[in-house]
Amino acid sequence: MTSTASAPTVDALATARQRLIAEGLRAFSTVGFDGASLRDIERQAGVGRSLVAHHFGTKDALWRACVDALMGEFHAEMAGVRDLLTDVSPAERARVMQKIYIRFVARHPEYPRLLLLAGTDGSERMRWLVETWRRRNVELFMEVAGFPSHDDRRHAAAHYAFVGAASYIFAVPEEVRLLFGVDPRHPEFVEQFAELIVEWAGAGPSADGGAPTSALRRATRKTFGSDG
Numbered sequence: 001m002t003s004t005a006s007a008p009t010v011d012a013l014a015t016a017r018q019r020l021i022a023e024g025l026r027a028f029s030t031v032g033f034d035g036a037s038l039r040d041i042e043r044q045a046g047v048g049r050s051l052v053a054h055h056f057g058t059k060d061a062l063w064r065a066c067v068d069a070l071m072g073e074f075h076a077e078m079a080g081v082r083d084l085l086t087d088v089s090p091a092e093r094a095r096v097m098q099k100i101y102i103r104f105v106a107r108h109p110e111y112p113r114l115l116l117l118a119g120t121d122g123s124e125r126m127r128w129l130v131e132t133w134r135r136r137n138v139e140l141f142m143e144v145a146g147f148p149s150h151d152d153r154r155h156a157a158a159h160y161a162f163v164g165a166a167s168y169i170f171a172v173p174e175e176v177r178l179l180f181g182v183d184p185r186h187p188e189f190v191e192q193f194a195e196l197i198v199e200w201a202g203a204g205p206s207a208d209g210g211a212p213t214s215a216l217r218r219a220t221r222k223t224f225g226s227d228g
Contacts, residue, residue, distance in 0.1 A: 017055045019045035024066040029110035032117045033063055033125065063125065070111055071133035074104050075140065082144050090146035094214075095198045097145040098166070102194040105167045106185050112167035154224035161216060162201050169193065 023045040027036040038052045038059055045051075056062040077100055085093045105111050115134075118126050138159065141147075147158070169176055169184045176184045183189065201216040 016045070016047045016051055019047060020052060020055060020062065021066050021069050024062050025070060025110045025114070028063055028066055029113035029117065033059075033121070036063075038062070060125065064128070067114070067129055067133060070108065070114065071129075071137060073108075074101075074111070075133070075137050077104060078137070078140050078144060082140075085144060094145045094147065097141055098162070098198050098201060099194045101141070101163075102166050102197060103190060105170050106190045106193075109170045109173065109185075112163070112171045116171070154220050157224065158216060158220045161220075162197075165201070166197050 020041060023041045024036070026044070027041050036059070039049065041062070042049055042051055052059070052062055056065055078097065081096060081100065085096060088096070118129060142155075173184050176182055184193070199214075201214050
């Protein structure tokens with residue numbers, strides 16, 4: 001008897017690959033690389049066994065594909081507004097870029113979780129992530145936002161102060177709900193939270209070269225010195 005079963009279509013294979021990336025991101029950002037199980041990822045993605053091997057080859061390759069998808073989406077969002085902000089003031093560019101980041105992590109809480117887990121790992125994977133995506137994205141963000149720095153200590157302090165303030169609430173939504181009864185990913189809350197953060201950190205260098213106008217920039221300038 002001839003089987004009526006047909007081979008998977010190109011669209012079906014693409015969909016399976018996308019589901020594996022989505023579930024891979026969830027797993028890698030929850031339990032880390034070592035804790036993630038390929039079989040669990042396949043099961044949660046609703047695909048057949050060994051499809052990770054078929055699409056990616058190895059667990060490491062799946063992890064990198066997940067990072068490429070997530071970091072690439074953020075990079076594309078930033079790059080998409082770069083030309084639009086050419087004639088906008090530095091302060092407004094900073095506000096726009098910081099709101100892009102906050103809205104992105106609200107939609108993708110796996111972004112800060114993944115970086116937090118990977119950032120404690122001195123492996124070749126982490127070095128690849130930094131050199132392939134993190135440095136590229138941070139430099140693009142700083143370029144478009146108008147945040148040059150010749151002091152790596154101040155640059156690091158300001159960067160992680162902002163990232164921590166802007167990201168943490170979305171990385172722990174259940175804690176926020178239990179403590180305050182608030183859904184941090186509700187669209188209205190996201191916009192209100194974004195306004196709060198950019199009021200604190202959003203303004204860039206002053207137009208006349210005087211003191212920066214945001215609390216974060218004033219504090220980093222006072223602690224670490226001038227922009228140079």
